[in-house]
Amino acid sequence: QILYLKPPWTLVNLLKCYKKHWLAVFGYVVPRSLLSAIECLYSHLSADKPLDSSAVQIVLQESKKIFHAFSSRSDYDGVLPQAYAALNKLYQILTEQDLSEDIMVLSENAGCEKMEAMAPNLQESEEGKPHASFQVAQENRHQEIWSVLEGVWNAINLYSIEIFQKLDLNAVTAKPLFEEAFLGLQKLLAAVNDIREGISR
Numbered sequence: 001q002i003l004y005l006k007p008p009w010t011l012v013n014l015l016k017c018y019k020k021h022w023l024a025v026f027g028y029v030v031p032r033s034l035l036s037a038i039e040c041l042y043s044h045l046s047a048d049k050p051l052d053s054s055a056v057q058i059v060l061q062e063s064k065k066i067f068h069a070f071s072s073r074s075d076y077d078g079v080l081p082q083a084y085a086a087l088n089k090l091y092q093i094l095t096e097q098d099l100s101e102d103i104m105v106l107s108e109n110a111g112c113e114k115m116e117a118m119a120p121n122l123q124e125s126e127e128g129k130p131h132a133s134f135q136v137a138q139e140n141r142h143q144e145i146w147s148v149l150e151g152v153w154n155a156i157n158l159y160s161i162e163i164f165q166k167l168d169l170n171a172v173t174a175k176p177l178f179e180e181a182f183l184g185l186q187k188l189l190a191a192v193n194d195i196r197e198g199i200s201r
Helices: 013-023 032-045 053-071 079-118 118-128 130-168 178-199
Strands: none
Touching: 013 032, 032 053, 053 079, 053 130, 079 130, 130 178
């Protein structure tokens, strides 16, 4: 009855509702500073023009922030982890595409270097380009690594919430709940060990 916009909603309508009810409702559930992420999504997704790859990356990153914040409240019957995994997959595909484009730029620059070896005068003016492209490739690689680690961290948080919910002494009525939590903890430990081994490799 008090909603700013009545359903059925479009995505832009939902974002308008988030903005309108942020302080009164959502600000009590997640950090109020996340309103900037909602406004960022609204400005990008309400525009009529298509998004370029850098804008899509921003939208995905801001969406991941919002998902992560709401994951501390609930997993929403498993919907939130699935949505977060889909976001992560999209983000990785996008960063891999950007990385492959940067590699193509690097290989083109390598070809240019061979030509420049035969034309010393041109070499001086073009000297900085391969280095700049390499830096872009490195930055994208770092973003990709951070994205994977952020995904791992969010998964650990969701597992932890689930484990502690099962170990809630007020809710415990039978011993199997402890056993379920212990099994969940073992899975988490195995996953973290795999991650540690991967990082060390």
